[in-house]
Structure formats: structure tokens, C-alpha cells
Amino acid sequence: MQLTSILNSIEKYKGFVYDEVIFDRKAFKKTLLIHVRPRVGSKGYCSGCGVKGRHYDTLAPRRFQYVPLWAILVFLVYAMRRIDCRTCGVTVEMVPWADGKKRMTRSFQWFLAGWAKRLCWSDVAAAFQTSWSTVYRAVEGAVEWGLARHDLADITAIGVDEIHWGKAGGFLTLVYQIDGHRKRLLWIGQHRSKATIEAFFKWYGKERAANLQFVCSDMWKPYLRAIAKRASAAIHVLDRFHVMSHFSKAIDKVRAGEVKKMKSRGLNPVLKGSRWCWLKRPENLTETQGDTLKELLRLNLRTVKSYLLKEDFNNFWEYTYRKSAARFLDKWCSRTMYSKIDPMKDVARMLRAHRDLLLNWFDAKGQVSVGSVEGMNNKAKTTTKKSYGFRTYKAIRVAYYHALGDLPEPEFTHRFC
Ligand SMILES: [Zn+2]
Structure with missing residues (x-):
């Protein structure tokens, strides 16, 4: 069986054809180059507006990294067409296997992101012959995709937690959904101040906050005050x-x-x-x-x-x-x-x-599961431990959402991992 037949069965792109496959064994790392070309007579799509347009000219061939095979690096090689779009002018075409200007195929991005849930990022990079920053970019892309499709319906119970992070006694505030049917990280913010928790409620929205039945937190004053004010209908439980x-x-x-x-x-x-x-x-x-x-x-x-x-x-x-x-x-x-x-x-x-808040526990008993916040907190700590190189807030945020956010993922015809 030819390699292109396998590719056609797992990942076929309308308007494009898998062409010649070249195995470059003399390269620094063994490489498989899979050439892609437009199907004869097919038009490209403008990357500005997504509408089909007239062919203007063709750029030099570009490599898009694909899922490796037998420890051999694999690339799709494609010469991007430029489109003469009626609305946008001359633009580079949109291709279905990669986003924007990324040099990584979507398949490879989700492949790396999938492994990054199981292993620490540096191990993923080593296992698949790529760099830490490539793994980071893959995970970041997955998180962005998921957050854009975040589903916030059916949340009745949340837990507000804090976690040590960074130097000099820094903190992060993490808000979890802790319903019986679903536990996940909803939101993350820097510090544990009044501004942090207010930012959460602002993001979460008044209407959703009014529908909360249970809020779990510790005795940290800024949290207590904000919860009393913003989720006044909920039973406030001390965790x-x-x-x-x-x-x-x-x-x-x-x-x-x-x-x-x-x-x-x-x-x-x-x-x-x-x-x-x-x-x-x-x-x-x-x-x-x-x-x-x-x-x-x-x-x-x-x-x-x-x-x-x-x-x-x-x-x-x-x-x-x-x-x-x-x-x-x-x-x-x-x-x-x-x-x-x-x-x-x-x-x-x-x-x-905090006598009253403590006793609220007995009103919520059986409705909020006992170990939810603790369980999520332990998972968060494991993520921090795996976090070689997560020195910036941006990276730790991406890592937490990826590990704990239970974010949606696209449907693929073929799953690589
Ligand atoms: Zn356009």
C-alpha cells in the first residue's frame, strides 16, 4: 500500500491531492516529505474572508510539520497560492491542514497537545523530536480553540481555590465547577485579591452567578465578601x-x-x-x-x-x-x-x-461532593510539579486549562493519539 493511500483514508482534503513522497535519509534527521498540490481546476480560498478567488500567483514551497512516523520527521510540502480576492485584494490562500501562518499541521498540533496531557511537556518534546516551545504552542492552540467554545451551561456549584505560585508568596486563584456530573477548571486569575475574584464574577456574568446554588471557598476575606455580594442566592460553604x-x-x-x-x-x-x-x-x-x-x-x-x-x-x-x-x-x-x-x-x-458559614456545610451535604475542591487542588499541584519551564503566568495558565479545563476538542476523522 502506498503512503498516499493511507493518508487519503485518514486525512483527505477537498480540492487537494497528495503527490510525490520523498524520503530524505541524508538530512540531519531522517525526513519524509509529502508533497501536496491543488486538484486540477480547484480554486483557493481567501484567508481574509474565506471566499473562493482567482489564482494570482504561487509562493515558494513551504513545509508544514506533520505527525512523525517511525521516528522519522514528516512534513507536508505545499506551495501556497495567492488569491486575487474581490474584497480583500491579493491574499495568501487558506489551507485546511493548518491555521493562519502556522508551520505546524493541525493534526500534529492536536497530537502534541494530546500527549502533553499525559506527559510533561519536555518529555513530549523529546519523544517526538521537537522543542519545548513547539509543544507549548501546540497546547496553547488547543486551549485557545477550547476556550473559544467554552460551554458554561448547567453549572450549579463552584469552588474557589488558591494555589501558591511563583516567588515571594505569590498566589493564583482558581475557580472550579464542582457539580456531581462535572468537575473542571472554569477560570484562573493572578493573585488572590479583591480584584481577582471580582474579575472572575465579571467574566462569569451576573445571570449565571444568580443561578449558582452552592459556592465553596476558604476563609480568605476578599473571597468571602465577593461571594456574599455576587452570588447571594447560593449557599456559601466553607470547604x-x-x-x-x-x-x-x-x-x-x-x-x-x-x-x-x-x-x-x-x-x-x-x-x-x-x-x-x-x-x-x-x-x-x-x-x-x-x-x-x-x-x-x-x-x-x-x-x-x-x-x-x-x-x-x-x-x-x-x-x-x-x-x-x-x-x-x-x-x-x-x-x-x-x-x-x-x-x-x-x-x-x-x-x-465563621460559625454560620461552617454550618452551611450541613445544608449542602449530599449535594456538593466532599472532596471536589481538594481533588482539583491536587491535580493542579501535579500540573505545577510537571511544570518545568512554566515560569510565566501565560504558560501556567495554558497548562492549567489544558490539564483541568475539560475543554472541547475538534472531531477528527482519525485520532493519532
Ligand atoms: Zn477575501
Whole structure:
């Protein structure tokens, strides 16, 4: 079977013919050149207005990179016609295998973008003998295409999340759809300021915001204020994962303080290197970590007390009714206020200050899935980890949308990956 027969069966372009195929084994990298020519008598389309026009002249042949085959680089080679268009004047024709002035075929672009969902971008570049920036451009093109066709219907629940990014304690704000039937990244913005969250609501639109039933967020003030104002009809829920992260931070503080104190008294700082024992759920500890924890629990330390308070608070989320949960919360807070452990007292104060929002959890229970924001946050972190070279906001934005946005993709007659 001829190569052109295969191409005709997987990717046929109306008005064009696959012509001669040349295998250049002497090139720096082995290359397959597939020549394309216009079908006899067919007219080209103006790239300005998309209307057929008269042939003006022909430019020098140009290479468009195609999906590689057996580690051989593949290019379509085509001499673009110039069209004498009645509306636009003389323009270069539009070709169906590439967008605008791009030197990459659409097939290759979506091929690279598909692999970039599974591997980190530098691995994709190495595997298919191309550069990081080519992979980036492919993904960027895919994201642009998807965003232009973003479907924002049927969203009833959103989660507002923040993620560390960049130097000097920078943040990004990520807004997810967290409905039972669909979870995805909807929007991303720089920083976590009032302006950031206001920009989200402006983009999202008043009408859509009015239709939201649930909004999940952490206790960050600018978020709380904007959500109360812009999505006032929704039940505002404080996300469990973010609430519990305040406990982890508090325990960390207590532990660090205690290590310091023990050292200054010349005692063996048994807590050193035990950080993970206190932050992990008991069932997730390794055997050694479990033994260390047992050892530590035998000592009556403030870290231990804090740890037990946190473990006890986990019961809060198990309640079914708002009232009984409220009773538990109030009791827990007053007990903690007597603990004499300042970081934990700060947690209790914070919980008291957000009592109503915390209790909204029980109105939304069963309707907003528990781990949605946490799950999306973990996926976002994995994307950041894979992010060799995503130093600019533009690149990280493209990476997040690509990995988490569940964006639409065009229908192809043949899928290369
Ligand atoms: Zn035109």
C-alpha cells in the first residue's frame, strides 16, 4: 500500500491531492516529505474572508510539520497560492491542514497537545523530536480553540481555590465547577485579591452567578465578601479541606515552638523530624511513622494535645443535622479556648467567627461532593510539579486549562493519539 493511500483514508482534503513522497535519509534527521498540490481546476480560498478567488500567483514551497512516523520527521510540502480576492485584494490562500501562518499541521498540533496531557511537556518534546516551545504552542492552540467554545451551561456549584505560585508568596486563584456530573477548571486569575475574584464574577456574568446554588471557598476575606455580594442566592460553604489545613498549620506552629523550648532546656527534642506524624491521618502512616507516633503520644506534650483536638474535630464533618453539629462546634471551641495553646486558640477563634458559614456545610451535604475542591487542588499541584519551564503566568495558565479545563476538542476523522 502506498503512503498516499493511507493518508487519503485518514486525512483527505477537498480540492487537494497528495503527490510525490520523498524520503530524505541524508538530512540531519531522517525526513519524509509529502508533497501536496491543488486538484486540477480547484480554486483557493481567501484567508481574509474565506471566499473562493482567482489564482494570482504561487509562493515558494513551504513545509508544514506533520505527525512523525517511525521516528522519522514528516512534513507536508505545499506551495501556497495567492488569491486575487474581490474584497480583500491579493491574499495568501487558506489551507485546511493548518491555521493562519502556522508551520505546524493541525493534526500534529492536536497530537502534541494530546500527549502533553499525559506527559510533561519536555518529555513530549523529546519523544517526538521537537522543542519545548513547539509543544507549548501546540497546547496553547488547543486551549485557545477550547476556550473559544467554552460551554458554561448547567453549572450549579463552584469552588474557589488558591494555589501558591511563583516567588515571594505569590498566589493564583482558581475557580472550579464542582457539580456531581462535572468537575473542571472554569477560570484562573493572578493573585488572590479583591480584584481577582471580582474579575472572575465579571467574566462569569451576573445571570449565571444568580443561578449558582452552592459556592465553596476558604476563609480568605476578599473571597468571602465577593461571594456574599455576587452570588447571594447560593449557599456559601466553607470547604472542609481548607478548614482542616488551618489545623495542620497550627499544629506545625505548636510543634516548632515545643522543639525550640525543649532544646533550650537541654532536653532531647523528640519531636524533631516528626512533622508528618501529626499531619497525616493515622491510617495513612507507614509502620515506622506509626511507631514514632505511639512513642510521642506517651509524652504529655502540647503538640499531642493539639493533635488530639484536631482528630476530635474531624467528627464535626460527620454530623447530619445542622443543630447537633452546632452544639459540637461550640463545645469544641470552648474546650480549646481553655487549652492554653495559643495557635489552637486562634483556630477556635477563627471557627467561631465563621460559625454560620461552617454550618452551611450541613445544608449542602449530599449535594456538593466532599472532596471536589481538594481533588482539583491536587491535580493542579501535579500540573505545577510537571511544570518545568512554566515560569510565566501565560504558560501556567495554558497548562492549567489544558490539564483541568475539560475543554472541547475538534472531531477528527482519525485520532493519532
Ligand atoms: Zn477575501
